[in-house]
Amino acid sequence: MSTLINIKENQDAWQSGMAKNITFIVTKDCQLACKYCYLVGKNVKERMPWEVAKTFIDYVLDHENDSEFAMESVIWEFIGGEPFLEIELIDKICDYIKMELFRRNHHWFNSYRFSFSTNGINYHEKAVQDFIKKNRDHLSIGITIDGTEKKHDMNRVWKQPVADDNGLTKPSERGSYKDVVKNIPLWLEQFPGGGTKVTISSADIPYITESVLHLYSLGIHEVNINVVFEDVWQDGDDLKFEEQLMQLADAIIDGGYYQDYACSFFSEHIGKPQDPVLDNQNWCGAGKMLSVDAAGNLYPCTRFAQYSLRDKEAWIIGNIHDGIDKNKLRPFLTLDRTTQSPQKCIECEVASGCAWCQGENYDAAHTHTVFQRATAICLMHKARVRANNYYWNKLYRKLELEDLREQYEANKREVKPEIC
Amino acid sequence: MLQYLVILLDDTSVAYCHADNPLKERCLMPIETLKKGILFGMKHNLMIQYVFPDHALPDEYVSVIESIDNVKIYPMGCKPVTGIGVESEADVEVANSISNKVAAKNLVLRLTFSEMLKQKDNIAKLFASGARINLCITDMEQFTDEQIEVYRNLLEEWNGALLNLYKQGQSPQFNLLTDRMVLDKMHNCEAGVSNITLAPNGKFYLCPAFYYDEQMKVDNQLNHHQPTSDYSVGDLEKFLDIPNQQLLKLDHAPLCRVCDAYQCRRCIWLNRKLTWDHNTPSHQQCVMAHIERNASRDLLNEIRKMGDFMPEIQIKEIHYLDPFDVRKEF
Amino acid sequence: MKKLVGQVTPEEKNEIQQLFERKNGLNELAKILNADNTELYEKLVKDMGETGTKFQNWWDRMAQKYQWESEENGKWEINFDTNEIFLIV
Numbered sequence: 064m065s066t067l068i069n070i071k072e073n074q075d076a077w078q079s080g081m082a083k084n085i086t087f088i089v090t091k092d093c094q095l096a097c098k099y100c101y102l103v104g105k106n107v108k109e110r111m112p113w114e115v116a117k118t119f120i121d122y123v124l125d126h127e128n129d130s131e132f133a134m135e136s137v138i139w140e141f142i143g144g145e146p147f148l149e150i151e152l153i154d155k156i157c158d159y160i161k162m163e164l165f166r167r168n169h170h171w172f173n174s175y176r177f178s179f180s181t182n183g184i185n186y187h188e189k190a191v192q193d194f195i196k197k198n199r200d201h202l203s204i205g206i207t208i209d210g211t212e213k214k215h216d217m218n219r220v221w222k223q224p225v226a227d228d229n230g231l232t233k234p235s236e237r238g239s240y241k242d243v244v245k246n247i248p249l250w251l252e253q254f255p256g257g258g259t260k261v262t263i264s265s266a267d268i269p270y271i272t273e274s275v276l277h278l279y280s281l282g283i284h285e286v287n288i289n290v291v292f293e294d295v296w297q298d299g300d301d302l303k304f305e306e307q308l309m310q311l312a313d314a315i316i317d318g319g320y321y322q323d324y325a326c327s328f329f330s331e332h333i334g335k336p337q338d339p340v341l342d343n344q345n346w347c348g349a350g351k352m353l354s355v356d357a358a359g360n361l362y363p364c365t366r367f368a369q370y371s372l373r374d375k376e377a378w379i380i381g382n383i384h385d386g387i388d389k390n391k392l393r394p395f396l397t398l399d400r401t402t403q404s405p406q407k408c409i410e411c412e413v414a415s416g417c418a419w420c421q422g423e424n425y426d427a428a429h430t431h432t433v434f435q436r437a438t439a440i441c442l443m444h445k446a447r448v449r450a451n452n453y454y455w456n457k458l459y460r461k462l463e464l465e466d467l468r469e470q471y472e473a474n475k476r477e478v479k480p481e482i483c
Numbered sequence: 484m485l486q487y488l489v490i491l492l493d494d495t496s497v498a499y500c501h502a503d504n505p506l507k508e509r510c511l512m513p514i515e516t517l518k519k520g521i522l523f524g525m526k527h528n529l530m531i532q533y534v535f536p537d538h539a540l541p542d543e544y545v546s547v548i549e550s551i552d553n554v555k556i557y558p559m560g561c562k563p564v565t566g567i568g569v570e571s572e573a574d575v576e577v578a579n580s581i582s583n584k585v586a587a588k589n590l591v592l593r594l595t596f597s598e599m600l601k602q603k604d605n606i607a608k609l610f611a612s613g614a615r616i617n618l619c620i621t622d623m624e625q626f627t628d629e630q631i632e633v634y635r636n637l638l639e640e641w642n643g644a645l646l647n648l649y650k651q652g653q654s655p656q657f658n659l660l661t662d663r664m665v666l667d668k669m670h671n672c673e674a675g676v677s678n679i680t681l682a683p684n685g686k687f688y689l690c691p692a693f694y695y696d697e698q699m700k701v702d703n704q705l706n707h708h709q710p711t712s713d714y715s716v717g718d719l720e721k722f723l724d725i726p727n728q729q730l731l732k733l734d735h736a737p738l739c740r741v742c743d744a745y746q747c748r749r750c751i752w753l754n755r756k757l758t759w760d761h762n763t764p765s766h767q768q769c770v771m772a773h774i775e776r777n778a779s780r781d782l783l784n785e786i787r788k789m790g791d792f793m794p795e796i797q798i799k800e801i802h803y804l805d806p807f808d809v810r811k812e813f
Numbered sequence: 814m815k816k817l818v819g820q821v822t823p824e825e826k827n828e829i830q831q832l833f834e835r836k837n838g839l840n841e842l843a844k845i846l847n848a849d850n851t852e853l854y855e856k857l858v859k860d861m862g863e864t865g866t867k868f869q870n871w872w873d874r875m876a877q878k879y880q881w882e883s884e885e886n887g888k889w890e891i892n893f894d895t896n897e898i899f900l901i902v
Contacts, residue, residue: 075614137826158845161838161841161842161845162842162845162846162853164889165838165839165842165853165856165857165860166853166856172835172838173831173834173835173838174831174834197841197844198838198841199840200838200840201837201838201841201842266847378759390757390758390765390766390767391758391759391809393738393758393760393763393764393765393766393807394758394759394760394762394763394808396810397737397738397807397810398737398764399737402735402737402762428725428727429726429727430727430730430761430764431755431759431760432727432730432761433760434727434730434735434759434760435727435730
């Protein structure tokens, strides 16, 4: 047998399960005003001052021996808004982190990354490129591009030039596809394994197949794609979604893309019942992560900052001066799947792989709790499972006919449970 | 399952648990509301517990109050005189300071941690009164790990006093130390599960503390972006509507459902205040309850040296004070 | 050409991965530190030397232990995900 069969899967995150995620919300401003963006309070006013960043870093590094910071590795994450709008601040922060880790003989000096999720608009600019060159071996950068120009520009639009009196920004009609796609070749040259995040809302469903294939054609080999957790779905969306995913499955299999390209919609490990005792882990990492905003407030995840919440108050767990109030973390660190799930989820025959976002759960909950799971994606998950089953049945049959199935089974890698 | 209906007869009805009553202006429950509340209790087979203020109620209330079997919770020295009905063994007297005279069979003694330390000898004297003593610490949230040893020593000292009484053939009842010795499962406050509170405004609350918070316009202790100070869970017109009621139950409390500090109050009001989630206890609540549990274990072992005592009860040795530290992680 | 020539244990992999990460960290730190910051600069220079030595020692030790295939002008490479050693020519 000469061909070595490979089915590309989405990569695990760096040091998955062993790294502490620490996020700087460096700005709440962005060049874009994407229509599906969950950040309802984006504004031009809240930019992180250097002193806040420095005090926060000192707090974290001073507590090296605390259980919250004992993890082997660290991912320093920068988000916005658009993080690269604050590239000078970020550069200063990263330099300070590197120097302090080294000066203090901190165990994270041997295992850290700086991670960015950017809209890609100013990726080519000198300040960003200088930063990339300087930190090349410790960077993870993902550019968000949503698919075809039509699909991308439906949601990812520029903001209006003038903010309102509260500094809040509003969408314009101008799409951002052309401004982003021009930077994809440079990004892929620097990060050949780079993946992109695609978000699907109700209106995007008809464009899923063409969008994923378009991203593959741009040279992006890993497409991480998710439906939004919010309750935006219309009657019949699940059936349209299933149809799109089956079309995508045909295209990936018939076109042989499965060997070199991955799409997170398809996974062998979803759509199975889950044991209430053995498979009881929480999906989301909120509480194990730590976020800081421009005011120096600390959050269990950025989704608990006020600009991410529609109906609830921010869940602040402390601040850079007083530190973390550990009582406020206890609900997050005791969360399990079954306690927060309604009975229909516990009994669900296709439960595995059905995701949730703790922030959205909190925002949508009837009371002030993180223990009420939002289930707006229920029908969408079930549709995904049906299409996923179709994908694997079709792919296995193809491999069998090509006499490659056994080889694939023997060599496939073990997949760790996905968490947010 | 609901079993008890707590009726606050007045805004100034005595506080009998962790939360102080900050309401100083009298506001009596309208008599029609009281009648409807009693009717609600009768229809739902609920035992009614009246909570009295420190002033006498108008005469017309007396016959209404006594129209149903009840338990009375009243401030020390203000025993309600109704002239009707039978005095219940379960009536509760509430004191915010130590008194040598205990009129009721049940005394709730509400003290801060430091007052409790100061008054430890006087408290020990109450053990022999024949009354059940419920000591309620009113500033639990201030408890720090530096006070663990202090609390441990205090309970050890009280264990000595209790043991002497057992040696004399008495059976003192003191919630912090003797309850756990006779429990084989959780016996907690169960606000919103086995009991519900009817306030003078005709609305239901999980417990009186939530009514106080609402009246004082206490937000949610977050950052006050929006007022969320309506804490009611139904009223006499619409009846009960407790959102996420499952989260008040033991099986939906990941830390508590595997815990054996059975005497713990599991105060959901304190949970809400300190951890922001009703089903998650604070470090303070867990640590204090475990110090009590361990001291109960010591007392039980000492009593058993004198002979058989509650042979079916097991309190095993453990090496943690906060179950959070040994929680199952996935 | 890339040829699989052996595999190390997870513990051995962890050791070299940590040294690899440290080497990269020191190199990137060197880009922002200058000699004015005497104390840190001297610490950095010393550490770079020590880490470089440990790094080389690991390869020497493992090559001795496992007797991997080698070639003139070739080099070995490790895959941190699989712990496999490849000969690159």
